[in-house]
Amino acid sequence: MRIDIISVLPELMESPFRTSILKRAMDKGLAEVHFHHLRDWAINKHRQIDDEPYGGGAGMVMMIEPLDKCISELKSQREYDEVIYLTPDGVTLNQKIANTLSIKQNLIFLCGHYKGIDQRVRDLIFLCGHYKGIDQRVRDLHITKEISIGDYVLTGGELAACVLADSVIRLLPGVLNDEQSALTDSFQDDLLSPPIYTRPEVYKGLEVPKILLSGNFAKIEEWRHNEALRITREKRPDLL
Numbered sequence: 748m749r750i751d752i753i754s755v756l757p758e759l760m761e762s763p764f765r766t767s768i769l770k771r772a773m774d775k776g777l778a779e780v781h782f783h784h785l786r787d788w789a790i791n792k793h794r795q796i797d798d799e800p801y802g803g804g805a806g807m808v809m810m811i812e813p814l815d816k817c818i819s820e821l822k823s824q825r826e827y828d829e830v831i832y833l834t835p836d837g838v839t840l841n842q843k844i845a846n847t848l849s850i851k852q853n854l855i856f857l858c859g860h861y862k863g864i865d866q867r868v869r870d871l872i873f874l875c876g877h878y879k880g881i882d883q884r885v886r887d888l889h890i891t892k893e894i895s896i897g898d899y900v901l902t903g904g905e906l907a908a909c910v911l912a913d914s915v916i917r918l919l920p921g922v923l924n925d926e927q928s929a930l931t932d933s934f935q936d937d938l939l940s941p942p943i944y945t946r947p948e949v950y951k952g953l954e955v956p957k958i959l960l961s962g963n964f965a966k967i968e969e970w971r972h973n974e975a976l977r978i979t980r981e982k983r984p985d986l987l
């Protein structure tokens with residue numbers, strides 16, 4: 748999988764991909780993440796990429812032209828399965844979306860900043876795939892999905908892009924050591940995970956459930972499933 752991330756602050760996203768599991772995924776060649784500084788497609792020598800909103804008001808708006816140039820250039824190099832705009836008013840990320848994206852080849856993530864991007868870029872989403880109806884000069888400029896990572900506001904889409912990339916990359920075959928571990932995640936079958944324990948069997952009087960020491964794997968699986976149901980009912984009844 749290849750992810751191209753477009754941002755005005757790519758440096759904000761460097762360390763997550765240089766650490767631990769994501770780093771190993773990159774080192775093994777299972778995932779490639781490329782950062783693109785939007786200012787490299789700026790419209791003038793001041794490297795301008797944003798401007799004041801028409802009609803007045805607070806904050807700056809990311810201009811359409813640098814976005815068009817940047818996305819068009821990337822699309823001239825390879826085909827992309829999705830162009831995803833990270834924005835607090837997008838569809839809320841969940842495990843199902845991560846699963847769906849994890850089987851794609853090439854993705855573009857566009858990080859919003861300031862007040863966001865010019866609405867004309869977002870309006871093109873509705874024309875996705877219907878090239879006939881749109882002005883050919885903007886045929887490369889449509890985003891295909893808008894994703895949020897939750898109902899709160901961040902300073903920009905960069906941290907959200909890292910969250911989205913992490914949720915997708917960890918699902919790629921070979922990224923997790925124990926192939927099973929993504930399959931038994933919370934949410935993977937719409938249930939939260941059952942409790943887990945490790946040595947010692949007793950710590951200051953706190954005991955591990957006896958069933959887990961029994962060696963009866965059928966019973967253990969049954970116990971885990973029932974616990975997952977109980978915990979989900981207790982903490983997230985909305986998932987059931």
Ligand code: 6GU
Binds near residue numbers: 897903
């Ligand atoms: Cl994708 N961007 C920003 N700026 N804030 C967010 C978000 C995205 N998702 C949740 N909050």
